[in-house]
Amino acid sequence: MPELPEVETTKRGVSPTLTRARVDAVTVRCAALRWPVPPELAATLEGATVLSVTRRAKYLLIGFAHGTLIVHLGMSGSLRFVPPDTPPEKHDHVDLVLSPEGAMPTVLRYRDPRRFGAWLWHAGAPEHHPLLARLGPEPLSDAFGGEHLYRVTRNKSVAIKQALMDNALVVGVGNIYANEALFHAGIRPTRPAKRLTRGDCARLAETIKAVLARAIEAGGSSLRDFVGAGGEPGYFQQTYYVYGRAGEACRHCGATIVAIRQGQRSSYYCPHCQPC
């Protein structure tokens, strides 16, 4: 499932080819994503040139002179380049046929089996789009840190694990990295957010940054997958300390990792390393 590191890796992978490329054609085979792909998307993009590829939270922002293409990978979405005339496979929902600057035509192909992703168009500045306007700070930016985390959790009785996944507080911390960061900070996911001390928040903010930065670094090695017609781009298996390890031994102390449910999500923790 694409978390922020996968989206960042995807951005870095597609950006060199996509930037300054001209969109020659847009094929939407299935418009039924999380929200309908706008019917006029093809007419809007055809003939236009990509000016920039950026990321905000888990949204990829493909900038044009007249607006922004907003792409979200949802749970199972992926982007890759394929040669022109490559037959689409099941779940290949959208193609951008591109003439990259100084290179042969190629196709940016979007696959998304579960169709939780999104392809949207926004004519104004992307930061004013309703989906982006109320987002919290980027976790790897200086705007996010212990002080911010402390301040925004003071009135939150919700569990810290759920607070971390609230995009209004901080973006890009999904289920996997919320669990992992809490483990490394020694904080149990069920603790009410407002019960975290300044020190807890400082430690937790640092482990969030470290865990995400490390995953992005690991993702760099998969960038080669973007250039060929090859396999799945950007997703990388890492060694997790708690996520998905219910019943297994803690890598630090050997205690048995516990799984619980919090707000329709799986949480995992070590009862010894995360005492409360």
Added chain:
DNA sequence: ACCGGCTCCTGAAGGC
């Protein structure tokens, strides 16, 4: 303002 629950969808996993 806050918070819990629902929802979209399909592949994978589990049970008999």
Added chain:
DNA sequence: TGCCTTCAGGAGCCGG
């Protein structure tokens, strides 16, 4: 062996 059921998950949205 195979079919049927259950479940996970990002995150917006709605109702209390």
